[in-house]
Amino acid sequence: MARVEGVGLGLRAPLVGDLMTRAPPSLRWVEVSPENHMGRGGFFERMLADARGRFPVVTHGLSLGLGDRAPPDPAFLRALRAFLESVGTPWHSDHLCFGAVDGAHLHDLLPLPFTRESVRAVADRVRLLEDALGLPIAVENISWYAHPGDAQMSEADFLGEVLSRSDARLLLDVNNAFVNARNHGTDARDFLRRIPADRVVQIHVAGHFTGADGFRIDTHGEPVCAEVYELLELALSRTGRVPVLLERDGGFPPFDELAAEVERLDAILRRAAP
Amino acid sequence: MSDLDGRQRAIARVCLGEAPPADALALLGGDPRRWQVYRDLVRTRLWRALLEALPRTYAAAGGERFGGWFTRFLDEAPPRTRFVREVAPAFGAWVRAAEGEALSRPAPWLPEALALDLAEHHVALSDARLDPSELAAFSMDLPAALDPAHRRVRVRWAVEGEAVVERPRTLLLHRHPTLGSVETLELSALGADLLDAMDDGATPVTAAIGGVLSRRGLSADGAFAEAFAGLLTDLMEREVLLGSFAPI
Numbered sequence: 101m102a103r104v105e106g107v108g109l110g111l112r113a114p115l116v117g118d119l120m121t122r123a124p125p126s127l128r129w130v131e132v133s134p135e136n137h138m139g140r141g142g143f144f145e146r147m148l149a150d151a152r153g154r155f156p157v158v159t160h161g162l163s164l165g166l167g168d169r170a171p172p173d174p175a176f177l178r179a180l181r182a183f184l185e186s187v188g189t190p191w192h193s194d195h196l197c198f199g200a201v202d203g204a205h206l207h208d209l210l211p212l213p214f215t216r217e218s219v220r221a222v223a224d225r226v227r228l229l230e231d232a233l234g235l236p237i238a239v240e241n242i243s244w245y246a247h248p249g250d251a252q253m254s255e256a257d258f259l260g261e262v263l264s265r266s267d268a269r270l271l272l273d274v275n276n277a278f279v280n281a282r283n284h285g286t287d288a289r290d291f292l293r294r295i296p297a298d299r300v301v302q303i304h305v306a307g308h309f310t311g312a313d314g315f316r317i318d319t320h321g322e323p324v325c326a327e328v329y330e331l332l333e334l335a336l337s338r339t340g341r342v343p344v345l346l347e348r349d350g351g352f353p354p355f356d357e358l359a360a361e362v363e364r365l366d367a368i369l370r371r372a373a374p
Numbered sequence: 375m376s377d378l379d380g381r382q383r384a385i386a387r388v389c390l391g392e393a394p395p396a397d398a399l400a401l402l403g404g405d406p407r408r409w410q411v412y413r414d415l416v417r418t419r420l421w422r423a424l425l426e427a428l429p430r431t432y433a434a435a436g437g438e439r440f441g442g443w444f445t446r447f448l449d450e451a452p453p454r455t456r457f458v459r460e461v462a463p464a465f466g467a468w469v470r471a472a473e474g475e476a477l478s479r480p481a482p483w484l485p486e487a488l489a490l491d492l493a494e495h496h497v498a499l500s501d502a503r504l505d506p507s508e509l510a511a512f513s514m515d516l517p518a519a520l521d522p523a524h525r526r527v528r529v530r531w532a533v534e535g536e537a538v539v540e541r542p543r544t545l546l547l548h549r550h551p552t553l554g555s556v557e558t559l560e561l562s563a564l565g566a567d568l569l570d571a572m573d574d575g576a577t578p579v580t581a582a583i584g585g586v587l588s589r590r591g592l593s594a595d596g597a598f599a600e601a602f603a604g605l606l607t608d609l610m611e612r613e614v615l616l617g618s619f620a621p622i
Contacts, residue, residue: 135457141501141523143554163456169379176456201386204452207461208416210385217378246408248381249401317411 102156104129104190107365108345109358110160110320115348116147118355120154126366127359129156131345134183134192135163152187158302158343159189160271163205164229166222166239167198167212177232184235191301193238193271196222196262211244214251214258223265230268238269238301243276243308243318245283255280256294263299270295272339273304274331275324275347279316288331297338305332305365306347321350324361329368336372344369385409389416390448417448420461427462427495430487431469435480443469459499466492483531483538490545493525497547497556509617512610514579516618518572524548524614526561526569551613559612564590565605575619 106128109119119130130151137148151157161180164172184192197209212218222239230237241259253261263270272295274288281288307322324346332344344365348358375383384398388409391398399406421444425432432440447468453461466488470477477485502522509519525547532541544566546559561569567590571582583602587594609615 139457139501140459140499141503142498142549144499145501146554167378167382169382198382200456201382203454204386204390205454205456206386206389206416207419207453207458208389208412210382210389210412213378213381215378217376221378245411246402246404248385249377249403315411317415 114352124359157187159192161194164194165199191236209242219261226266226268238271240271243279269301270299271302272300275306300339303344320347341372389413392449428491434484434487486529510620513618519616548614
């Protein structure tokens with residue numbers, strides 16, 4: 101298993117040509133979503149093979165449904181485990197959300213209520229998934245745009261309870277913390293101060309879309325904003341030097357602009373205490 | 375039903391229903407515009423996946439009809455796959471079942487536009503491959519080994535300039551050996567029949583072509599041999615013909 105440290109970038113088809121030929125020196129690893137590659141031949145198969153030949157790979161899932169109610173599909177878990185072992189990821193992350201209801205997959209990150217029932221459901225599922233996959237699971241805090249029904253606790257407490265009961269790791273998404281704070285009138289710095297820093301194994305940063313009404317949507321389609329860079333410094337001051345990933349899924353700029361974002365993240369990361 | 379189940383089902387109904395149900399919005403509470411954000415995110419992602427995979431179908435059906443299918447599909451038979459790439463085949467199967475014979479009413483070429491889109495989608499993404507240990511060098515005395523990722527589609531209609539004209543033919547879709555892009559080869563009627571006969575994984579090539587020629591009342595003369603050799607060479611270069619299945 102390769103050592104993962106420094107700054108990484110999400111492996112996306114529009115980026116792969118530049119990634120393989122002129123990646124900035126500070127780019128140390130790539131993040132791969134298994135659902136984009138499992139059982140898929142052709143271009144995506146070759147893209148992954150090329151990337152694995154050059155960079156350590158960390159996996160980031162899209163569909164484990166940590167908050168789903170139906171039992172996980174054993175066939176999918178077996179295939180996922182084989183994929184994770186094949187790329188040598190040190191952990192597998194997915195989102196603190198649900199994505200499927202009664203067999204229907206909605207293909208988005210849907211919000212869980214911050215309730216004790218949700219905590220129990222997610223924690224039980226995370227433990228089950230860790231056993232099935234044979235790897236640590238890292239749970240990512242999501243951007244949420246509405247809360248379903250009444251909450252029994254804050255988001256930070258909800259996240260802390262899930263991690264405590266499941267013993268999972270945390271993939272801290274700083275952009276999501278910022279988006280949520282702006283959308284719901286809370287303080288992202290307070291959120292970052294309250295999360296269990298010792299559980300953080302990886303950090304995500306990304307850009308987001310701001311609508312005319314000021315409401316923000318986590319798109320990964322814009323540059324990282326100044327406030328998120330500042331929040332990253334705060335997060336790293338608590339976690340120490342953990343791997344940081346730049347997510348870019350759309351609105352791809354010239355590669356030099358992405359490379360500059362990677363370099364900036366690397367400079368911030370180097371200033372953090374080990 | 376637990377409280378958590380109820381809230382999740384309410385969100386699913388808001389996102390997938392023909393319109394967000396009032397009782398689901400009431401259960402979820404808060405600003406309905408924020409639940410509309412989720413509805414838009416879910417539907418936009420799936421809509422884009424369908425447009426990307428089914429451009430000919432969309433063009434042949436028209437936006438209004440295609441959009442109507444999309445709305446009913448999500449409401450009646452939402453995707454049951456975790457893989458976005460599998461949503462278009464599921465949608466295509468639903469459209470075929472829902473429309474039946476009526477699928478060709480808007481345009482007679484609509485069913486084959488859908489078939490061609492789905493074939494192209496399959497060829498681009500398929501990871502089907504033969505086990506190298508089963509393969510041998512090509513021999514006329516052994517069954518042909520064809521790339522399982524390729525597809526052959528019989529079509530009646532062709533786009534020529536601005537017009538759609540009737541021109542029956544068979545299209546062979548395969549992945550470019552190095553670029554990975556989907557390439558199309560137009561087969562003659564005889565070539566298509568020959569490939570159909572050769573693609574059962576069991577019949578030696580000589581027997582397969584003998585059967586086709588016999589049914590068509592043709593003989594394996596010099597002209598045929600030359601043309602057939604050209605077809606085999608082309609298919610090998612395209613890596614559609616991978617060799618023969620080794621004798622067991």
